[in-house]
Amino acid sequence: MSKQGKLKVGVIGLGMGRFHLNNYAQSENAEPVAICDLNEDLLAERQKEFDVPHTFTSVEKMLEMDELEAVSVALPNFLHAPVSIAALKAGKHVLVEKPMAMNAEEGRKMIRAAKSADRLLMMHFNYRFSPAHFWLKKQIESGALGDIYFAKAFYKRRRGIPKLGGWFTQKKQSGGGALIDIGVHILDLTLWMMGYPEVKEMSGASFSKIGPQIARAQNKKFDVDDLSTGFVKFRNGAALFLEASWASNTGTPETYAEWYGDKGGASTQGGLKLFHEIGGEQVDSTLQPTIAVQTPQQHFVDCILKGTQPICPAEHGLTVQKILDAIYDQAKK
Ligand SMILES: NC(=O)c1ccc[n+]([C@@H]2O[C@H](COP(=O)([O-])OP(=O)(O)OC[C@H]3O[C@@H](n4cnc5c(N)ncnc54)[C@H](O)[C@@H]3O)[C@@H](O)[C@H]2O)c1
Incomplete structure (x- = not known):
């Protein structure tokens, strides 16, 4: 937490992640301190746009930042589970983009990781907001x-x-x-x-x-x-x-x-x-x-700071994922 009582947040993936970054930058109680993307041009552009102090091309390196308290995961779907789990294990709260993961099995692992790390895992279901x-x-x-x-x-x-x-x-x-x-x-x-x-x-x-x-x-x-x-x-x-x-x-x-x-x-x-x-x-x-x-990002930050439950819990992401799995399974038969 910064001196002004702001939560220090990071964004991983800077396509849709730009929307997250913008909403954090406009939140009264969040401070974007780090961004991560493989694309160095995008990193430089977003750093300039939002005045973010730290940039990374490696998720692992970014997660080593002690001061970083929460991250948005806005990566291609196959990276949602591994990166969210790594972030939770590193003690960061996670706001993960839709869909939760590639399948329900990955979703269950993410929920287990959040529970054992005692960190918030929230779904970015922005259509509700x-x-x-x-x-x-x-x-x-x-x-x-x-x-x-x-x-x-x-x-x-x-x-x-x-x-x-x-x-x-x-x-x-x-x-x-x-x-x-x-x-x-x-x-x-x-x-x-x-x-x-x-x-x-x-x-x-x-x-x-x-x-x-x-x-x-x-x-x-x-x-x-x-x-x-x-x-x-x-x-x-x-x-x-x-x-x-x-x-x-x-x-x-x-x-x-x-x-x-x-x-x-x-x-x-x-x-x-x-x-x-x-x-x-x-x-x-x-x-x-x-x-x-509120924006989903402001809601996420508020829930962390106040210790309250989000309106988009990870369990909702898992229910959606189970329905998707069932539809895709039936398509194979
Ligand atoms: N909620 C919404 O309305 C909404 C809208 C669009 C996309 N999304 C979701 O956001 C996620 C990202 O979609 P997108 O449209 O931004 O995709 P995108 O391909 O435009 O952006 C993904 C970014 O992740 C970066 N990246 C890929 N692998 C990486 C890695 N290993 N480490 C660091 N950076 C890496 C890429 O360089 C790229 O900049 C998806 O899950 C998608 O479903 C949500």
Whole structure:
């Protein structure tokens, strides 16, 4: 901890890591003291941009810094588990990017490492951190929708494959394609609103149809799903439908979820809407909540400094990961 009572933080991986760095730099009680990336040009640029005192091209060397108290892990997916575990063992708190890991087995190891090091391991499920989503969560918790018994989650792109041919489209480094990359965001958001009920059974399917055609034409590697879908049944009787695509012949690329409760419904399609029946009439409300919401990084830092539990615990990351595993396993059969 610095003299001003600020938590000393570091960021590993400076693609999406730049977003983390920016949010730490703007936090009242965090001080970015170290950044790490293999790319020295990026390191120099970010050091200049955020005035960070220490730069590293080696994760191991960065983790040797005693004063460093917490890190964001924003590396390609195959590095989430080994680097998070190394950081936890070195006594650092960890905010890990989505997806938690390559599979649930790695996720379990990460949770064990956090418990034995007595350090916080938090998921970076940033889609939750918007005024609309925070406000809706509050309404759901106060019973505005009643019991949610069905939900639908969509993250559909017509043509939107990230960094074709790079680590995103190679299963050994990403663990999968559209589902593990963008499906996780909307799946997490939908489950969070439902209170993360316990999964009972599920089915799913994965496809790789359009991505390979585009990759072949550009002589790039692509061995992951470009569209995946799943149907989850929960022990409390509720159910959820999920669709995630990077490339599909869909008319409308969209990211949204819908929740069906026995007192009301909600949708985020084209903005937040609530559906109720009042005095025998069907009433639709369109809302633009303005409540203040922390950044995930500020929340992470606050939880560490105050010793409180985060809203995105590692266990939520593991539940999501188990659902992804089940969908990918079914695709192999
Ligand atoms: N939450 C979100 O909205 C969101 C958005 C984009 C990406 N992500 C996640 O962030 C993670 C990174 O994705 P990205 O888009 O930034 O990828 P990226 O490829 O743009 O960046 C990864 C960075 O990690 C660096 N790197 C790779 N191996 C390294 C190593 N061994 N040591 C140090 N640095 C290393 C690379 O040089 C690169 O700069 C992924 O897990 C991805 O799923 C999350």
